[in-house]
Amino acid sequence: MSTTTVVINVLALACFALAFAQDRAKARRALVLAFRSFLRILPAVLTVVVVIGLLLGLVPKSTISRIVGEQGGVLGLLTVASLGAVLHIPSLIAFPLAASLLQAGASITAVAVFITTLTMIGVVTLPLEIRELGAKMALLRNGLSFLAALAIGVLMGVIL
Amino acid sequence: MRGGEQQRTQAKDIRKDLFVLLLTVLVGAVLVALFPARRHLVLATAWKFLVEMALILPAVMLLMGLFNVFVPKDAVVKYLGRTAGLKAIFLGILLGALPTGPLYVAFPLAAALLKKGARVSCIVAFLSAWACIKIPQEMVELQFMGFRFMAARLLLTVFFVVIMSLVIEKAVDRGEVAGGA
Structure with a gap:
Protein backbone atom coordinates (compact mmCIF):
# COMPACT_ATOMS: atom_id res chain seq x y z
CA MET A 1 0.00 0.00 0.00
CA SER A 2 1.35 3.43 -0.87
CA THR A 3 1.71 6.31 1.56
CA THR A 4 -0.99 8.21 -0.29
CA THR A 5 -3.48 5.41 0.27
CA VAL A 6 -2.71 5.27 3.99
CA VAL A 7 -2.85 9.05 4.48
CA ILE A 8 -6.19 9.47 2.66
CA ASN A 9 -7.81 6.55 4.50
CA VAL A 10 -6.58 7.73 7.89
CA LEU A 11 -7.78 11.25 7.08
CA ALA A 12 -11.23 9.99 6.09
CA LEU A 13 -11.57 7.85 9.21
CA ALA A 14 -10.38 10.66 11.48
CA CYS A 15 -12.86 13.10 9.93
CA PHE A 16 -15.64 10.57 10.33
CA ALA A 17 -14.76 9.94 13.98
CA LEU A 18 -14.76 13.69 14.60
CA ALA A 19 -18.09 14.09 12.80
CA PHE A 20 -19.58 11.17 14.69
CA ALA A 21 -18.53 12.66 18.03
CA GLN A 22 -20.10 15.97 17.09
CA ASP A 23 -23.39 14.86 15.56
CA ARG A 24 -24.28 11.20 15.21
CA ALA A 25 -27.32 11.70 13.00
CA LYS A 26 -25.45 13.89 10.54
CA ALA A 27 -22.47 11.53 10.46
CA ARG A 28 -24.79 8.64 9.69
CA ARG A 29 -26.39 10.68 6.90
CA ALA A 30 -22.93 11.36 5.46
CA LEU A 31 -22.18 7.65 5.53
CA VAL A 32 -25.38 6.84 3.64
CA LEU A 33 -24.60 9.58 1.12
CA ALA A 34 -21.06 8.25 0.65
CA PHE A 35 -22.36 4.72 0.16
CA ARG A 36 -24.89 5.91 -2.42
CA SER A 37 -22.31 7.87 -4.42
CA PHE A 38 -20.02 4.85 -4.24
CA LEU A 39 -22.70 2.59 -5.74
CA ARG A 40 -23.48 5.28 -8.29
CA ILE A 41 -19.91 5.43 -9.58
CA LEU A 42 -19.22 1.67 -9.32
CA PRO A 43 -20.37 0.67 -12.85
CA ALA A 44 -18.17 3.40 -14.36
CA VAL A 45 -15.22 2.26 -12.22
CA LEU A 46 -15.60 -1.36 -13.32
CA THR A 47 -15.94 -0.28 -16.96
CA VAL A 48 -12.72 1.69 -16.77
CA VAL A 49 -10.93 -1.19 -15.05
CA VAL A 50 -11.90 -3.52 -17.91
CA VAL A 51 -10.88 -0.93 -20.51
CA ILE A 52 -7.49 -0.48 -18.81
CA GLY A 53 -6.93 -4.24 -18.74
CA LEU A 54 -7.70 -4.50 -22.46
CA LEU A 55 -5.65 -1.43 -23.30
CA LEU A 56 -2.49 -2.54 -21.51
CA GLY A 57 -2.97 -6.21 -22.29
CA LEU A 58 -3.81 -6.09 -25.98
CA VAL A 59 -2.60 -2.85 -27.56
CA PRO A 60 1.15 -2.80 -28.23
CA LYS A 61 3.11 0.07 -26.68
CA SER A 62 4.38 1.16 -30.07
CA THR A 63 0.82 1.75 -31.31
CA ILE A 64 -0.14 3.90 -28.36
CA SER A 65 3.05 5.94 -28.43
CA ARG A 66 2.65 6.47 -32.18
CA ILE A 67 -0.75 8.06 -31.61
CA VAL A 68 -0.41 9.88 -28.28
CA GLY A 69 3.31 9.53 -27.55
CA GLU A 70 6.32 11.63 -28.45
CA GLN A 71 5.81 10.81 -32.14
CA GLY A 72 2.13 11.76 -32.02
CA GLY A 73 2.93 15.41 -32.70
CA VAL A 74 0.48 18.31 -32.81
CA LEU A 75 -2.26 16.31 -34.49
CA GLY A 76 -2.11 13.67 -31.76
CA LEU A 77 -2.31 16.35 -29.08
CA LEU A 78 -5.31 18.06 -30.71
CA THR A 79 -7.06 14.70 -31.02
CA VAL A 80 -6.47 13.91 -27.35
CA ALA A 81 -7.59 17.40 -26.32
CA SER A 82 -10.82 17.17 -28.34
CA LEU A 83 -11.50 13.68 -27.02
CA GLY A 84 -11.12 14.98 -23.47
CA ALA A 85 -13.46 17.89 -24.19
CA VAL A 86 -16.21 15.73 -25.67
CA LEU A 87 -16.04 12.68 -23.38
CA HIS A 88 -18.08 12.78 -20.20
CA ILE A 89 -16.11 10.58 -17.79
CA PRO A 90 -16.21 11.27 -14.04
CA SER A 91 -12.83 12.80 -13.19
CA LEU A 92 -12.31 10.35 -10.33
CA ILE A 93 -12.03 7.45 -12.75
CA ALA A 94 -10.16 9.46 -15.39
CA PHE A 95 -6.93 9.28 -13.38
CA PRO A 96 -6.51 5.49 -13.42
CA LEU A 97 -7.19 5.65 -17.15
CA ALA A 98 -4.57 8.41 -17.51
CA ALA A 99 -2.06 6.43 -15.45
CA SER A 100 -2.56 3.38 -17.65
CA LEU A 101 -2.10 5.46 -20.80
CA LEU A 102 1.16 6.80 -19.39
CA GLN A 103 2.26 3.24 -18.62
CA ALA A 104 1.27 2.19 -22.12
CA GLY A 105 3.57 4.71 -23.79
CA ALA A 106 1.62 7.98 -23.99
CA SER A 107 3.58 11.18 -23.35
CA ILE A 108 3.18 13.26 -20.19
CA THR A 109 2.00 16.17 -22.35
CA ALA A 110 -0.75 14.11 -23.98
CA VAL A 111 -1.94 12.70 -20.66
CA ALA A 112 -1.94 16.11 -18.95
CA VAL A 113 -3.86 17.67 -21.86
CA PHE A 114 -6.39 14.85 -21.79
CA ILE A 115 -7.07 15.14 -18.05
CA THR A 116 -7.26 18.93 -18.21
CA THR A 117 -9.72 19.17 -21.11
CA LEU A 118 -11.70 16.28 -19.65
CA THR A 119 -12.28 18.12 -16.39
CA MET A 120 -12.25 21.78 -17.44
CA ILE A 121 -14.38 21.56 -20.58
CA GLY A 122 -17.81 20.03 -20.82
CA VAL A 123 -19.34 19.83 -24.28
CA VAL A 124 -22.17 17.78 -22.78
CA THR A 125 -22.90 20.42 -20.13
CA LEU A 126 -22.33 23.37 -22.51
CA PRO A 127 -26.05 23.95 -23.30
CA LEU A 128 -26.76 24.22 -19.59
CA GLU A 129 -23.81 26.57 -19.09
CA ILE A 130 -25.01 28.79 -21.95
CA ARG A 131 -28.53 28.88 -20.53
CA GLU A 132 -27.34 29.87 -17.06
CA LEU A 133 -24.46 32.21 -17.88
CA GLY A 134 -25.00 33.41 -21.42
CA ALA A 135 -23.38 32.26 -24.65
CA LYS A 136 -20.43 34.66 -24.63
CA MET A 137 -19.16 33.81 -21.18
CA ALA A 138 -19.74 30.05 -21.59
CA LEU A 139 -18.05 29.84 -25.00
CA LEU A 140 -15.14 32.02 -23.86
CA ARG A 141 -14.62 29.89 -20.75
CA ASN A 142 -14.65 26.62 -22.66
CA GLY A 143 -12.59 27.96 -25.57
CA LEU A 144 -9.91 29.50 -23.38
CA SER A 145 -9.87 26.34 -21.27
CA PHE A 146 -9.01 24.38 -24.39
CA LEU A 147 -6.01 26.64 -25.06
CA ALA A 148 -5.00 26.61 -21.38
CA ALA A 149 -5.14 22.79 -21.35
CA LEU A 150 -2.78 22.64 -24.35
CA ALA A 151 -0.40 25.10 -22.67
CA ILE A 152 -0.53 23.20 -19.37
CA GLY A 153 0.23 19.92 -21.15
CA VAL A 154 3.17 21.34 -23.11
CA LEU A 155 4.64 22.95 -19.98
CA MET A 156 4.17 19.70 -18.03
CA GLY A 157 6.11 17.90 -20.73
CA VAL A 158 8.93 20.44 -20.39
CA ILE A 159 9.02 20.38 -16.56
CA LEU A 160 8.66 16.63 -15.88
CA MET B 1 -34.09 20.46 -11.50
CA ARG B 2 -36.98 19.17 -9.39
CA GLY B 3 -36.52 16.24 -7.05
CA GLY B 4 -38.61 13.76 -9.03
CA GLU B 5 -37.14 14.75 -12.35
CA GLN B 6 -33.64 14.52 -10.94
CA GLN B 7 -34.33 11.04 -9.57
CA ARG B 8 -35.65 9.87 -12.92
CA THR B 9 -32.63 11.17 -14.87
CA GLN B 10 -30.37 9.56 -12.25
CA ALA B 11 -32.07 6.18 -12.68
CA LYS B 12 -31.68 6.56 -16.44
CA ASP B 13 -27.98 7.41 -16.03
CA ILE B 14 -27.40 4.34 -13.85
CA ARG B 15 -29.08 2.10 -16.42
CA LYS B 16 -26.90 3.63 -19.11
CA ASP B 17 -23.74 3.05 -17.04
CA LEU B 18 -24.69 -0.58 -16.40
CA PHE B 19 -25.37 -1.09 -20.10
CA VAL B 20 -21.96 0.37 -21.01
CA LEU B 21 -20.32 -1.90 -18.42
CA LEU B 22 -22.06 -4.98 -19.81
CA LEU B 23 -21.08 -4.04 -23.35
CA THR B 24 -17.45 -3.45 -22.34
CA VAL B 25 -17.25 -6.79 -20.53
CA LEU B 26 -18.76 -8.60 -23.56
CA VAL B 27 -16.36 -6.93 -26.01
CA GLY B 28 -13.50 -7.67 -23.62
CA ALA B 29 -14.49 -11.33 -23.33
CA VAL B 30 -14.58 -11.70 -27.11
CA LEU B 31 -11.18 -9.99 -27.49
CA VAL B 32 -9.61 -12.13 -24.79
CA ALA B 33 -11.05 -15.26 -26.42
CA LEU B 34 -9.46 -14.16 -29.71
CA PHE B 35 -6.05 -13.57 -28.09
CA PRO B 36 -5.79 -16.26 -25.42
CA ALA B 37 -2.06 -15.62 -24.95
CA ARG B 38 -2.86 -12.14 -23.61
CA ARG B 39 -5.55 -13.28 -21.18
CA HIS B 40 -3.29 -13.36 -18.17
CA LEU B 41 -1.87 -9.87 -18.80
CA VAL B 42 -5.35 -8.36 -19.34
CA LEU B 43 -6.74 -9.88 -16.15
CA ALA B 44 -3.67 -9.11 -14.04
CA THR B 45 -3.66 -5.45 -15.16
CA ALA B 46 -7.39 -5.02 -14.59
CA TRP B 47 -7.06 -6.62 -11.15
CA LYS B 48 -4.14 -4.35 -10.17
CA PHE B 49 -6.09 -1.19 -11.05
CA LEU B 50 -9.24 -2.54 -9.39
CA VAL B 51 -7.37 -3.08 -6.11
CA GLU B 52 -5.86 0.39 -6.29
CA MET B 53 -9.32 1.94 -6.82
CA ALA B 54 -10.82 -0.15 -4.03
CA LEU B 55 -8.17 1.11 -1.61
CA ILE B 56 -8.91 4.78 -2.18
CA LEU B 57 -12.47 5.30 -3.48
CA PRO B 58 -14.40 4.53 -0.25
CA ALA B 59 -12.25 7.03 1.67
CA VAL B 60 -12.73 9.72 -0.97
CA MET B 61 -16.49 9.10 -1.04
CA LEU B 62 -16.67 9.27 2.76
CA LEU B 63 -14.87 12.64 2.79
CA MET B 64 -17.21 14.00 0.12
CA GLY B 65 -20.26 12.72 2.00
CA LEU B 66 -19.10 14.28 5.26
CA PHE B 67 -18.44 17.60 3.56
CA ASN B 68 -21.81 17.61 1.85
CA VAL B 69 -23.69 17.01 5.09
CA PHE B 70 -21.69 19.25 7.40
CA VAL B 71 -21.03 22.25 5.15
CA PRO B 72 -24.15 23.58 3.40
CA LYS B 73 -23.66 24.95 -0.12
CA ASP B 74 -25.13 28.30 0.82
CA ALA B 75 -22.38 28.81 3.39
CA VAL B 76 -19.74 28.20 0.73
CA VAL B 77 -21.33 30.56 -1.71
CA LYS B 78 -22.13 33.36 0.73
CA TYR B 79 -18.53 34.54 0.83
CA LEU B 80 -18.09 34.85 -2.91
CA GLY B 81 -20.16 37.97 -3.45
CA ARG B 82 -18.24 40.03 -0.95
CA THR B 83 -14.61 40.25 -2.09
CA ALA B 84 -12.91 42.01 -4.98
CA GLY B 85 -9.70 41.96 -7.02
CA LEU B 86 -7.13 39.17 -7.07
CA LYS B 87 -8.28 38.10 -3.64
CA ALA B 88 -11.72 37.37 -5.08
CA ILE B 89 -10.19 35.17 -7.76
CA PHE B 90 -8.24 33.12 -5.26
CA LEU B 91 -11.26 32.84 -2.99
CA LEU B 113 -24.02 34.98 -7.64
CA LEU B 114 -23.58 37.13 -10.75
CA LYS B 115 -27.10 38.43 -10.31
CA LYS B 116 -26.20 39.39 -6.76
CA GLY B 117 -23.26 41.42 -8.06
CA ALA B 118 -20.27 39.09 -7.77
CA ARG B 119 -17.31 39.85 -10.05
CA VAL B 120 -17.16 38.00 -13.38
CA SER B 121 -13.50 37.08 -12.74
CA CYS B 122 -14.38 35.58 -9.39
CA ILE B 123 -17.18 33.50 -10.89
CA VAL B 124 -15.05 32.22 -13.77
CA ALA B 125 -12.35 31.20 -11.27
CA PHE B 126 -15.00 29.56 -9.11
CA LEU B 127 -16.46 27.57 -12.04
CA SER B 128 -13.06 26.53 -13.39
CA ALA B 129 -11.86 25.38 -9.99
CA TRP B 130 -15.13 23.55 -9.44
CA ALA B 131 -14.55 21.76 -12.76
CA CYS B 132 -10.90 20.83 -12.42
CA ILE B 133 -9.33 21.53 -9.01
CA LYS B 134 -11.70 19.56 -6.78
CA ILE B 135 -9.98 18.29 -3.64
CA PRO B 136 -11.16 14.64 -3.91
CA GLN B 137 -10.02 14.68 -7.53
CA GLU B 138 -6.55 15.88 -6.48
CA MET B 139 -6.37 12.99 -3.99
CA VAL B 140 -7.06 10.41 -6.68
CA GLU B 141 -4.60 12.17 -8.99
CA LEU B 142 -1.96 11.97 -6.25
CA GLN B 143 -2.65 8.25 -5.86
CA PHE B 144 -2.40 7.36 -9.54
CA MET B 145 -0.09 9.98 -11.06
CA GLY B 146 2.31 10.69 -8.18
CA PHE B 147 3.16 13.89 -6.34
CA ARG B 148 5.24 15.62 -9.02
CA PHE B 149 2.60 15.25 -11.73
CA MET B 150 -0.24 16.30 -9.43
CA ALA B 151 1.60 19.32 -7.98
CA ALA B 152 2.88 20.57 -11.34
CA ARG B 153 -0.54 20.31 -12.96
CA LEU B 154 -2.24 21.94 -9.98
CA LEU B 155 0.10 24.96 -9.99
CA LEU B 156 -0.11 25.41 -13.76
CA THR B 157 -3.90 25.09 -13.67
CA VAL B 158 -4.25 27.72 -10.93
CA PHE B 159 -1.97 30.04 -12.92
CA PHE B 160 -4.00 29.68 -16.12
CA VAL B 161 -7.33 29.91 -14.32
CA VAL B 162 -6.29 33.29 -12.86
CA ILE B 163 -5.31 34.58 -16.32
CA MET B 164 -8.51 33.23 -17.87
CA SER B 165 -10.64 34.88 -15.21
CA LEU B 166 -9.06 38.27 -15.86
CA VAL B 167 -9.31 37.94 -19.65
CA ILE B 168 -12.96 36.91 -19.58
CA GLU B 169 -13.86 39.71 -17.19
CA LYS B 170 -12.33 42.20 -19.64
CA ALA B 171 -14.17 40.65 -22.59
CA VAL B 172 -17.63 40.22 -21.13
CA ASP B 173 -19.92 43.07 -20.17
CA ARG B 174 -22.18 42.45 -17.23
CA GLY B 175 -25.20 42.99 -19.51
CA GLU B 176 -24.14 40.11 -21.76
CA VAL B 177 -24.12 37.63 -18.92
CA ALA B 178 -27.43 35.83 -18.62
CA GLY B 179 -27.39 36.15 -14.84
CA GLY B 180 -26.40 39.82 -14.94
CA ALA B 181 -28.90 42.60 -14.34
Missing part, protein backbone atom coordinates in the same frame (compact mmCIF):
# COMPACT_ATOMS: atom_id res chain seq x y z
CA GLY B 92 -13.26 31.66 -6.00
CA ILE B 93 -10.63 28.98 -6.69
CA LEU B 94 -10.50 27.92 -3.05
CA LEU B 95 -14.27 27.62 -2.66
CA GLY B 96 -14.64 25.97 -6.06
CA ALA B 97 -12.11 23.32 -5.00
CA LEU B 98 -14.23 22.19 -2.06
CA PRO B 99 -15.87 18.82 -2.60
CA THR B 100 -19.35 19.96 -3.60
CA GLY B 101 -20.87 17.86 -6.34
CA PRO B 102 -20.82 17.81 -10.14
CA LEU B 103 -20.33 20.81 -12.44
CA TYR B 104 -23.96 21.21 -13.49
CA VAL B 105 -24.79 22.09 -9.89
CA ALA B 106 -22.36 25.00 -10.11
CA PHE B 107 -23.92 26.81 -13.11
CA PRO B 108 -27.15 27.95 -11.41
CA LEU B 109 -25.10 28.90 -8.33
CA ALA B 110 -22.77 30.98 -10.48
CA ALA B 111 -25.69 32.66 -12.24
CA ALA B 112 -27.31 33.53 -8.92
